[in-house]
Amino acid sequence: MTNTILSVDQLTQVVSIGQSDQTTTLLKNISFTVQKGELVSIVGPSGSGKSTLLxxxxxxTRPTGGTVAIAGINPYQLKSNQLAAFRRQTIGFIFQQYNLIQSLPVFENVVLQQRLSHQQPQRAEIKQLLTKMNFAGQIDGPVATLSGGEQQKVAIARTILTDCDVLFADEPTGALDSASKAIIFTYFKGRL
Ligand SMILES: Nc1ncnc2c1ncn2[C@@H]1O[C@H](COP(=O)(O)OP(=O)(O)OP(=O)(O)O)[C@@H](O)[C@H]1O
Ligand SMILES: [Mg+2]
Known part of the structure; x- marks a missing residue:
């Protein structure tokens, strides 16, 4: 049985810019594999293509060239409903811009993935998780008025609750103070 959870082969991303035929190459011939349990950092300056790669x-985002296999499956060969289910079951993603639903309170944002997967959220478990993360906001309050770091904690808590095989995190601690960072990274290591 293979231990490879992610396999990237000759990945290339070329996008058109403006109205013209002009294109720009954001990613070029990237190949690597990730084994189960491995922790991988993608490091580069702002604008180097880290988010695009993730x-x-x-x-x-479908790349313009190369192949991607997650748990042996090429996500870009799935139909949209299969892809949605595959992503729910296999992939966790913490977005750089948090991707919270502003019209929903903190609790509902945290349990969003669980609801989509028809799981029953456990309020006590969620309260405990947020407390562990030093989340200072109100669990039933709006997310819109939270600070950047608090919103990031909500986004991280949402992903921690899912039972994903691969967790992609796009600068997940950029808005957090250093004390929180240590806790969260420890948590991630345990989960991956
Ligand atoms: N769809 C697109 N069309 C044109 N240019 C794009 C597109 N997506 C990203 N870019 C450009 O590609 C470059 C890489 O963007 P990306 O967001 O991946 O960088 P990053 O390394 O994540 O940066 P940061 O550290 O600031 O988050 C940027 O110059 C961005 O403007
Ligand atoms: Mg980025």
Whole structure:
């Protein structure tokens, strides 16, 4: 049985810019594999393509060239409903911009994935998780008025609750203070 959870082969992303025929190459011939339990950091300056790469290798954005296999499955060969189910079951993604639903309170944002997967959220478990993360906001309050770091904790808590095989995190601690970072990274290591 293979231990490879993610396999990326000759991944290339070329996008058109403006109204013209002009294109720009954001990613070029990237190949690597990730084994189960491995923790991988993608490091680069702002604008170097880290988010673009994460979107391409996680089934969010179809690359213009190369192949991606997550748990042996090429997400870009799935039909849209199969892809949605595959992503729910296999992939966790913490977005750089949090991707919270502003009209829903903190609790509903945290349990969103669970609801989509028809799981019953456990309020006590969620309260405990948020407390562990030093979340200072109100569990039934709006997310819109939370600070950047608090919103990030809500986004992280949502992903921690899912039972994913691969967790993609796009600068997940950028808005957090250093004390929170240590806790969260420890948690991630345990889960991956
Ligand atoms: N669809 C697109 N069309 C044109 N250019 C794009 C597109 N998507 C991303 N870019 C450009 O590609 C470059 C890489 O963007 P990306 O968001 O992947 O960088 P990043 O490494 O994540 O940066 P940061 O550290 O600031 O988050 C940027 O210059 C961005 O403007
Ligand atoms: Mg980015």
């Amino acid at each position: 979107y391409c290798i996680s089934g969010i």
